[in-house]
Amino acid sequence: MTFGQLRLDGVSRSFGTANALRGLDLTIARGEFVALLGPSGCGKSTALNCLAGLLPLTEGSIWLDDTRIDGRPPEQRGFGMVFQNYALFPHMSVRANVGFGLKMRKVGRAEARRRIDEALRLVQLTEHAAKFPAQLSGGQQQRVAIARAVVLEPPVVLMDEPLSNLDAKLRLEMRMEIRRLHQTLGLTTVYVTHDQEEALSLADRLVVLREGAVQQVGTPEEVYAQPVNSYVASFMGYRNLLDVTVTATAGPLATVEGDGIRLTGANRGALTEGSAKVAIRPEDFVVGDGMENALDVTVEIVEYHGRELSVSARLGTGMPVYFRTDKRLAPGDTVKIGVPAERVLVFAP
Incomplete structure (x- = not known):
């Protein structure tokens, strides 16, 4: 699916009397890498779940160009998702895990094989295609999860703290891997993290959140060198x-x-x-x-x-x-x- 921009207009989400997200306005251009950044409880994962369709909005709307999508269920939005816990099927091989979404969408066998081969090549796991998740390292499992998301050729990939379970060396390697994939495929990516260094190194733009409210939106250079408040x-x-x-x-x-x-x-x-x-x-x-x-x-x-x-x-x-x-x-x-x-x-x- 091709589109020009993904737009969030006044997106809010409340849990009872608690406002987890308040009036988020954000326009993401096609091919852009945007990081939602802030400490635990600031609303960044809530924003991602609203975008994915896993949480209904309390107020506001979400648009792909001129099409409003916040009323659609997650499977009809077609977004790729990568979570903190990799959510791989332990009884399936790497190839079967990567191809699961294609199977659910009834993609033809030849086309599915082509896409799976390409996704495995991109994340450098071709030689591990027949292995099971338990036989892989944490970094390799995370790459399977990323391959499963990109194989669907989604308009947008949503990533929720995908590297926080990895050790420091692997985090650095996977950061470069995600950036390389983004540049190679031109993916539109929304990435949630609490790690400033991760956000600065990966994103084209940062959205800094505090208690559900946006504090600053800007390039990594702007947010790092010219913070708008204390x-x-x-x-x-x-x-x-x-x-x-x-x-x-x-x-x-x-x-x-x-x-x-x-x-x-x-x-x-x-x-x-x-x-x-x-x-x-x-x-x-x-x-x-x-x-x-x-x-x-x-x-x-x-x-x-x-x-x-x-x-x-x-x-x-x-x-x-x-x-x-x-x-x-x-x-x-x-x-x-x-x-x-x-x-x-x-x-x-």
Whole structure:
């Protein structure tokens, strides 16, 4: 099935008085890879299940171009689905698992064989076609689940945390596998994850959710470097979130003070005075003299991460500060750190 865009208009889902998803508006272009990102309970899986037809909508509508589909049952939407648990049939071979959907749709034998062979080739499992799921590794089982989804040649593939059961090395390999398949087949993909790194590496666009509401929609670069509020900043790795007060503004910059610190940063909340929050990534701090926004800190905890150290330190007032550095530091060291003003984000509280 060819289409131009998949559109969600005001999609909401409630469970009793609890709003799991509130007014989701999203347009996904054909061939786009969109990741729904957020912590547990934020509504991302609810959104995917509404899209799949596994949950009815409380409000809103879902459209494929000009055709409304939210009233259709899952099997009539024709979407491919890959879940966190692979849901493979243990008594069927890899080939039979991959071809099960084609059999249900009564696809001709020759056409089914062609599609299964192609799907197995794409996920590099041709030599494992006669094996059963119990004879495969976790990564191979996940590839069978992906092959089963793409063999249907669906208009959209929905993936719900498909890599969370795998170890770190396999997750990395499967991430590259999913990206390669997306590029090779031009699949339209909606991908649910709580893993920021996974979302950043895979998606064309991210949708950051919190308590059922959209916080930000943007490219990985936009969401990573230009979070729209302190929640998105916190979720995307801005570990230093400091409560401050705006004391002066000058164009795009704001000067803030609080608990023994005085910083100048990018005014992301159009603030002129009053309370604010400052967000700084640990990797944006630089150890050494002569830096902007200089702070004197005492090192408390040092974690070794190969090329660099992750450091937990404190200001003289006791406020914690986290930074990363390639300089060798030890607990008890007193050092000066600084950060460029454009890397200091000032938000409304």
